[in-house]
Amino acid sequence: QDANGTSPSIQGIADSTPFCKMDKDEKLGPGCDVTIQEINEINKKIRKDVLGLVNTDFFKYFKFDPYKQCTFWENNDGLCFSRSCAIDVVEDWDKLPEYWQPEVLGGVENDQNIVAEDNEANFLNQLCEGTNGINELQKDRDLNYFDINDFTSKDAVLVDLSKNPERFTGYGGQQAGQIWTSIYGENCFSTENEEERCLAKDAFYRIVSGLHASIGTHLSNDHLDTETGEWGPDLDLFMARVGNFPERVSNIYFNYAIVAKALWKINPYMKELNFCSSYNNDVKSKFVNIVSRLESKIFDEDLMFKDDVTSTLKDDFRNRFKNVTKIMDCVHCDRCKLWGKVQTTGYATSLKILFDLDEADEETKQKVVDGLTKYELIALLNTFDRLSKSIESINNFEKMYNDRFDSENNKLESFFNKNNFFKLLQKATESIRNTINSSINGTNNVVVSEEKENDDLIENDATNFNDLKMPKKKKLNNSRNSNEDVWSNAWNAELHNVAEALRFIWRSYLDLPKNLWNLILSNSIKLWNAFVGVSNYIKEDEDANMYKLNI
């Protein structure tokens, strides 16, 4: 055992756990001057505010079109019939809080139909004081990494995200597999510059894999136990989907860095916009509180798409990511589609802010910041919350894993180190070996050896078996040496054998008259029976056991 009391074999197992394989003090990769440990610390500090923010009335509503056609393959008809796949849409406007009612919001007449017809876009715009807050949907589509039609469709619905949590839905199988394959398949860029392509490919893959792993973390963290009917974390599922793959865990942190940097980058402009202050002062302070904990070094977006040569690559990247957001239309499970849209739009917004907003250039500022829609902001914040929640869950799963690992180690240790079956078996084997040796060398050795084993057992396990009453140890006279014992035993045995033989002869002489008398009597009876004819009636040599009862 080492200084910590851990046996080398167990230490070896501990070193090879997936969590140990992750170096928490190593930087997350090129472009990220931050470690997993540092992100854990940041996340702990801001988690409460992030949660508070996504539950405010501004950030908890999202608009999307669940009926939009899948444009990537035909015959995409199919439905997820599980209740967990369904979404609850905001329909009953009367039940919304007073400040959500149309007459309070910008003097719209008390006519719910107007709100419905105008689409909720108008409704939400007024929530943030229209032009004073977030601008109308941006028409300049070139800069977008998502499909802007998602929010202009007349079939789009408004959903309260807090009432439709991202969790296990049961969606999976071939359809889900096809979606993931298509998404990963978008990671294919055409450029001569090998280095740029590698960086773009790597970033694209990490974003998609981080999204995939984050979804896997949520569905494992909020999983339905079909036996008890209760929702809760499933450690085995998490390990199978994410925990056993340090690379996937690291990609979640990478995505956290990307979205955090995008938030950091728009922070100065949020102040300018006097963001939604008229409806909820708390929102702004929470936002500022979160962003003030983030640092610029968390992600260096300048490493990618550095010069003009890369602008084609950037366009390619943008179009391919836009495809990822559109592939979400092919998802059969509405709940998964909703969160898929929220998060891909959140990443799309981050990429736009990171790669197209040049703080030194007023024109890009106009294009990017002033053009941000509230849906992008809602998606951005909610995506950050999803990642923040994933990181919280990963830390929680790590604790669960270590607790289980420790308790299994303890069991393993006590299994091998205490007086368990295998130890007793080992002792029994030694004892048998000694017995065999003793029977070859002499009988007393067996006794001595067994006694010694008993003594050892009692002494070694005195602490473990205090409650057990063991028989008193026999004290043996060990003064004679073993050779003397052998000869004296042999002599005594021989004497004993001779005495027994003499006793047998003497006993035979004593019994002779009685035996002679019995013999004469038995033969006389036989003769008499023959004389009177009984011998024909009973066959004496017949086995008595052969008689049968004929009842």
Ligand SMILES: Cc1cc2nc3c(=O)[nH]c(=O)nc-3n(C[C@H](O)[C@H](O)[C@H](O)COP(=O)(O)OP(=O)(O)OC[C@H]3O[C@@H](n4cnc5c(N)ncnc54)[C@H](O)[C@@H]3O)c2cc1C
């Ligand atoms: C957009 C979308 C949203 C979804 N949302 C939900 C949801 O909210 N709730 C829910 O219960 N299910 C959701 N699903 C389904 C879920 O993601 C899985 O597809 C499903 O649980 C089946 O999992 P699986 O083990 O078959 O492998 P999948 O997760 O489907 O993965 C397929 C293959 O991809 C590889 N892979 C897995 N994870 C990664 C990773 N992080 N990085 C790189 N490669 C990886 C593995 O080789 C794996 O075999 C969603 C699916 C999609 C496409």
